[in-house]
Amino acid sequence: MIFAEDMSPPKNGRGCWTCKERKVACDRQSPRCRACVSSGRICKGYGVRLSWPHKNDRKRAMVAASRTRSDVALLSSSELVNVFSSDIERLSKIYGRTKSRRWAEATAFTDPFLARNPSWTPTTLVDVEADLFSYYHNIVSAVLTSMNDPLMRNLVLRMCFSDGTSAATAIIYSICALASMHRRDCLNAQIYRHKAIKAVSISASQSIVSTMDTLRHLVAMNLMVLFETLASYDSRREWGYNICYVKNTSIARYATDQMHTGDSALVLHWVYYFDVISKFSVKHQMHSPQSSIECAKQFQLTEAAMNSTDDTSIVPTLGCSLEVWHAISTLMHILLNSMDDDEGPPPEALSKVERRLKYAKQVIKVEELDKIQQTLDIAELWRLAGLIYLHRAGYNATTASASLQALTESASAVLTRLYTCERTFPLFIVACEARTDVQRATVLSLIDVTRSFYTPTNITRVHRFIERFWALDDLDVGQETTYSEKLTAVMSTGYALPAFV
Structure with a gap:
């Protein structure tokens, strides 16, 4: 035989969230408590939810105590200086070369020598491409200081294709070296660099060097000057x-x-x-x-x-x-x-x-x-x-x-x-x-x-x-x-x- 009291809905282990917020007793009936139903309120159930303590709830609030300021007054004259220890070492060397050694004597310490990082060199990204010359003309020449002038760029192009002399070839090799370096193709950049210098040397060693070839030598070597700054x-x-x-x-x-x-x-x-x-x-x-x-x-x-x-x-x-x-x-x-x-x-x-x-x-x-x-x-x-x-x-x-x-x-x-x-x-x-x-x-x-x-x-x-x-x-x-x-x-x-x- 089943008695009536055994037919009552199961109860939850804790009260619903609505009764908790109202701070009243909850009958813990599922799925909604009777207190909420009888009062016409929405029962928020018994599930897990995130909650934060109220502003004045010191019992549950995990708030760090406010920091107390030091009574020591900050020096208004103090300034932060963004320097490395190598800068101090460098300044110490300057003082050591001057007649006045007061600073060096007052600071009785010696800074160790700091090893510098190796020089940056671009890594190979792509192979040598057939359009190096076009890349130089459209991209590189426009971003090179002292070369981003239309008159100068046209002069360089004219010198390249006016004839097939070694001096003209030297300019072409110099351009390919610059374009390769700009594209971070270091291997081919160095190859073209050596070819350009060799072409200038061969042309300059001839018994008769024309005025135009001399100008081509200067242009080729000026391009090599720019090359070294990019390398x-x-x-x-x-x-x-x-x-x-x-x-x-x-x-x-x-x-x-x-x-x-x-x-x-x-x-x-x-x-x-x-x-x-x-x-x-x-x-x-x-x-x-x-x-x-x-x-x-x-x-x-x-x-x-x-x-x-x-x-x-x-x-x-x-x-x-x-x-x-x-x-x-x-x-x-x-x-x-x-x-x-x-x-x-x-x-x-x-x-x-x-x-x-x-x-x-x-x-x-x-x-x-x-x-x-x-x-x-x-x-x-x-x-x-x-x-x-x-x-x-x-x-x-x-x-x-x-x-x-x-x-x-x-x-x-x-x-x-x-x-x-x-x-x-x-x-x-x-x-x-x-x-x-x-x-x-x-x-x-x-x-x-x-x-x-x-x-x-x-x-x-x-x-x-x-x-x-x-x-x-x-x-x-x-x-x-x-x-x-x-x-x-x-x-x-x-x-x-x-x-x-």
Whole structure:
């Protein structure tokens, strides 16, 4: 016999969620409790659900106790400096070479030598392809500094296919080497590089070398100069060697007492560009061999380039006018020749260069150039960078100099207007004067955008130099080292000549 009480629905082990929230007794009937049914409420059942404690439920809340602040007042003068131990080691070496050794004596410790990471080299991605030349023409030439000029690109193409001489073949091999390196095909890039150099050597060894073949030699070796800057983030020794070869060949080719026009002028300006850039690198590379120093001191190429009827128009290969470029070249020449002079560069010579830079005019030929405002801003950045470097390396101006601060503010304003800046030399000079977070953020943002548009090797190399200079400048609170000493320390981390293109 079954009794009525045995027919009652089964009960759950705990009350429903509705009764729990109401904090009333639950009859625990399934599937819905009678208390909820009789009161007309929705029974939320007996299943498992996620729940969080109420705000004031201290019994169930797992809240960490609020942190008590230290009574020790923070030092408002304290600043964080983003440096590596190698930066401290580098600054210590500078102090050790100066007459004042107070800092070195006060810090009685020796930093261990830090092994650098191996040089970055692109890995093989694809095999050699038949369209290397087309790839160079459509892709590579547009992103190479000093080559992204239609006149220069057309000149190179014309020289390749005008005849089948060894000099023309050397240019073709150089182009294939650049295209292969840009595609990260290192094996074939090196093969084409050796073929290009061999072709130049064979052509130059002939008993009679035509004027056009000499120009082809210069173009092929200039392409090799660009190749070395792409091959590694760290500069390679061949960069400086190739520039010296090109410079010496140009000195023999270009007379200083006559005017050069047409294709001859285009090649001359291209060689002149690398000549001036390398003077700066030789000046601040502690390990520069004597042969490189003697090569950099030669002034005949500047004299040959001065024979121009138009010094105010912006030259696309240079990024500024010949007037500004001549002044920067003269400044480099003055500083190079006074490296071993205890009295420093002659003030009257520096004043003359300063006047040339200060009142230099730069105009743009609208029919030849695009991106008008960008071109004008880059040219102005060159002029301001020349003045900043003159004040810092020539006059030994400190950061407190009113003239230097005015130049820095003007240059910083130019940087804010630029979308990209592939000219690494003026960018480096101006960026070294950035001391506020806003100024440095502007520089880093510009570098990031530029890296996405142009070959990353060159801009990344200069990015490292900039950050290392900032580190030394932040560490040297008392300004016990000079501007030139810091530049030399930063640019001498390797044994090869630093590349700025």
